[in-house]
Amino acid sequence: MPLLDVKGLAKHYGASPVFESVDLQLQPGELVALLGESGVGKSTLLNCIAGLDSFDAGQVLLDGHDIGRISEQAQALLRRSHLGFVFQAFHVLPHLSVADNIALPLLLLKKPDPERVEQMLDAVGLSALGARMPRQLSGGQLQRVAIARALVHRPRLVLADEPTGNLDPDTAEQVLDLLRAQTQQEGAACLLVTHSQRAAERAQRVLRLHAHGVTEAQ
Numbered sequence: 507m508p509l510l511d512v513k514g515l516a517k518h519y520g521a522s523p524v525f526e527s528v529d530l531q532l533q534p535g536e537l538v539a540l541l542g543e544s545g546v547g548k549s550t551l552l553n554c555i556a557g558l559d560s561f562d563a564g565q566v567l568l569d570g571h572d573i574g575r576i577s578e579q580a581q582a583l584l585r586r587s588h589l590g591f592v593f594q595a596f597h598v599l600p601h602l603s604v605a606d607n608i609a610l611p612l613l614l615l616k617k618p619d620p621e622r623v624e625q626m627l628d629a630v631g632l633s634a635l636g637a638r639m640p641r642q643l644s645g646g647q648l649q650r651v652a653i654a655r656a657l658v659h660r661p662r663l664v665l666a667d668e669p670t671g672n673l674d675p676d677t678a679e680q681v682l683d684l685l686r687a688q689t690q691q692e693g694a695a696c697l698l699v700t701h702s703q704r705a706a707e708r709a710q711r712v713l714r715l716h717a718h719g720v721t722e723a724q
């Protein structure tokens with residue numbers, strides 16, 4: 507069974523269609539890149555998959571859960587337990603230390619685990635910086651915090667929306683390698699929205715979103 511199974515997904519904003527029929531499947535351990543022109547609906551698709559945006563037709567099965575058919579509360583719980591998000595703008599909380607930012611998903615699940623937080627700090631090369639505040643970090647370091655936070659609770663699916671858009675090429679490569687290694691190690695799947703050809707080369711499969719749906723790009 508695929509970890510993520512999207513079937514015939516359609517989304518409109520008012521009278522304007524964003525996409526008409528998206529089909530995509532992600533298997534455990536897979537890093538899949540999603541390309542597409544600006545405004546074609548990549549972020550909207552991620553939000554629909556996460557249950558953060560509604561859709562007009564089709565189905566999203568996340569680890570067998572039909573997210574369009576469960577209550578908002580059940581969706582929120584599923585998001586907490588099954589999903590990790592990495593955004594272009596990091597969304598690291600400024601008033602929490604690096605370690606506390608990474609610990610947050612575990613606290614929301616009422617499963618605090620300081621050892622796991624240490625392990626993730628180590629995995630992203632920030633062991634020495636756990637006590638620092640986010641304003642004391644570089645862009646690349648902040649994005650590594652965001653990745654550690656997205657993975658700390660061992661989510662089944664990681665949704666990454668242009669996570670390297672703000673980074674220089676070398677840091678971007680390090681961040682992508684980390685995302686790939688960590689998702690593979692945990693048997694998670696990762697859907698990576700990107701404009702970067704170099705980022706897409708890191709993926710096992712590359713998909714392209716068009717107005718009508720998703721096609722394999724290579």
Ligand SMILES: Nc1ncnc2c1ncn2[C@@H]1O[C@H](COP(=O)(O)OP(=O)(O)OP(=O)(O)O)[C@@H](O)[C@H]1O
Pocket residue numbers: 519524542543544545546547548549550551
């Ligand atoms: N809340 C909204 N109400 C109306 N239209 C919206 C809303 N959010 C997004 N759109 C429109 O939906 C389309 C898809 O937007 P989306 O942000 O998903 O594109 P994208 O492919 O992620 O773009 P980019 O690569 O520039 O980030 C765009 O035409 C956008 O203007």
